[in-house]
Amino acid sequence: MASRSRTRSRPHGERRSGDFRGAGPAYVVRRPGGRGPMEAAAARVGGSPATPADRSAGRRARTDRPPRGGQVPVTRRPDIRPPAPGKRRLPTDSRNGDRHSRRVRPHAGPRSGRCRLHHRGPRRDRLRNEDRGRGGPCAGPGGMRRAGNGAVTAARGRLTGLLPPSGPARIFSYAVLIDSLGTGLYVVLAPLYLTSRIGLSAGDVGVGLGIAGLVGLLSAVPVGKLADRRGSRKTLLLMYGVQAVSAGAVPFVASLAAFTVIACVGALAAQGARSAQGALIAEIGGEQRVRYRSQLTALSNAAVAIGSALAGLVINADSRAAFVMALLVNALSFAAAAGVQLLTAPGTPERRAAAGGRGIENTARPVLRDFPYIALTMVHGVLSVSLQVISLGLPLWIYRTGAGPAWLASVILTLNTVVIVLFQVRVSRSASSLSTAGRLLRHAGLLFLLGCSLPALTSRGRFDAALLLAAALVVTVGELLATAGGFEVSMTLAPEGCQGQYQGFFNLGYGASKALGPVLVTFLCIDHGPAGWAVLGVALCSPALAAPALVRRAERARVTPRRESSDPPCGRARS
Template sequence: MVSGAARALACAVLITAIGNGLYLAGAVLFLTRSVGLSGTDVGIGLTIAGVAGLGAGPVVGALADRFGAREIYLVTLTAEALATGSLVLVHSFAVFVVVAAAVGIAEQGSRAVRGALIARIGGDARARLRGYLRSVTNIGVAVGAAGAGLVIRSDTRTAYSALILVDAASFLLTALIIARIPGQRPLPRPERTVRPDRLDLPFLAVTAIFGVLSLQYAVLTVALPLWIVTHTAAPAWLVSPLLLTNTVLVVCLQVRAGRGVESIADGIAITRRAAVLLALGCLLVCVSGAGSPVFAVTVLTLAVIVHTLGEIGHAAGEFEMSFALAPEHAQGRYQGIFGMGTGAFIAAAPALLSLICIAWGPVGWILLGGILLSAGLGIGPTARWAQRRAAHLVDA
């Protein structure tokens, strides 16, 4: 993780994350206040973009396996720059849908290829490298979001357009850095390997479990803010410091959590513990609505800390499993499949959690905790099944 290639990749990820922080904080306001789209239009367009991008991961990942991860990553970064920059040309809902779909496809393709590149650069420490990059990403997004505040304050089309173009430029700058990483030849398919690319049910099952666990990412960004303002006596401004607490903990603890995860058995253990913590966090949120403002603030703060520890463990287990259970010569394709599976659940999470946790109240939080706990407890037999399948692919 201290190699020159790893440092270059970390620098590239930081730049991309800063651009993404700008985009996440200001893009919706640009589309509504400057372009004139309605909030519903933006929501529909972004949903379409997410769906369009889901299938890109496995396809682009397979190209990375065939032609080299670095080379294909340069292509996807350039595509991201062009697609993102095209947002400044949006003047109608139809054009927005087309451009947003292009952004979604390029973004999902980049994620899959980046996973394959991490696998090659990181070697045996690939999961730890990915954990480090997650901490770097959180720092970058926070910096970008803070910078977007200046744009939002001015609230002009020129400022919003500049924000979008700076984000687009961040991908080009990232590409320049990635170009300095030495290219690596694609790994050949072992002669005796059974084709794993068509249907690997055990790996898909592991992907589904981590997809279910990925519902937790919408807890702090969607469900908790809505819960605070509709079901508790806590002040609405509490949302911001709670999110900041989550970010700081992830930055400080993600790398440390990944240091002890060096095998599938380690991944199983930390994922189980993470599921228990996530379920406990849901129960704490559930009881936060039954007390005074002081009680609510105290319990919600504790809930976010517990939830974040679960989130960190979930990520550490996910990184190890997604790499260790994939054939070395097909890391790009498998990372794309894994990303497509978890991405589908993440896309569905806001609507699902709004129904379960907000409309159903405390019962919904208990149900969500049970779902997350069940998924975590199911990872053991499922991962071992996938491990046996992976061994069979090589030994057959």
């Protein structure tokens, strides 16, 4: 009696003896005497087994002489069934313990519909999350999705996609989240605390904040140069420290002069922190710095909204102790953000992102002599006035004219925040080049013109609320385009090693719009009615039409041979 041979393990991709044409990987099955199924069957009918050449060609083993009843082909074992045509067997996944399989095209390529769980490399986790979100083959055991959880899982996957990749980028995003959470508390509670608890008038608070906003612009470029010379991370930690001290002193002010001084110090540190953050984003983000900055913007807006909601709980408490504790939490948020920054490896060298990564060789020249960049900064600053249309113009128009219910102002602000959080990163992907960024800025201006024209059509009619919501949505989409185009222009046109001062100067446009925008919007839209809305739309659209030409001029100015020099760029000290 022939001895039974042991069944050996089969490496992935090996075929069993006498396998059929088109079969996928299968296990090697040994027969008594060490023969395969086809050899054993051929021996039973008295023939010779098929040769390896025959088996590789997919031919069956044939007999030397036909038995009684005619020639009978050799059959396979009935318990070994081949997979269906066009269906492959995939290895078992050790994470959920089931075998995944999908019908695919024969000889399919990478887009064959293969089970996404078995992709290797950095795409695996993202693809697995996508499959789980839409009920793909890797959604769970047996490739089935749990009923009722599809929408929740999809939303969770989209929100998870807002987070940058792990490492320094993820750590810096945590610091931005903490900082923005405290900012949401401060912007809501500080004016109320100063007017209701300290006794300052609303006009005094407005004057102090206005002066602080203008003074803060003075620190943008100098702090940016400091970031280029000494390092953006160290500069940012310094600015966080100054902000923590100034914010911690706000609950203890007793006069307008003291509040104005503290607000000016805080504004100087805040504007300097934006300059250092811009340089640090360029260093951490590398070639993906525009996408990274868009992710941080979306996360920052979400955190500010959460902080504003928490401020409502403090207002509901209606006690001085609650106000003081909340304002001190804002001060602690800067210290916590600085502590998170310290978690990054101190020995890791700071990467200087090459701004010429898309084929542009930049010359290191001071930003104050870069006239195309100055013009684009002014264009983006004008477009940034649209933020005041959402936060100030439309709510005041609703209260002043009665064009809609009072709660519509809250709906508009919520709509703006949600759209920016969900779609800012996606829209920023379209800003893949400088020419595209110029077109985005132009399209944003046209959308602002349309958005500012819609409130002028309201006249206490049936469709006024719909018109105002449409205006808010159009202006929000324009804001998405303007932000994406501004990120691409500000970072790509900045020379290597000069990101600090260039980002600081570009932020001057946003700072000026934040300081002067409320006055402009109130004067035109509220005091002059529909005609003022039309004038504001034209004022926002006109500079944006020149953005593509300005971007082309700036790009031509930088496509020049790099000048070799022993001097460090932008006055940075030699290492």
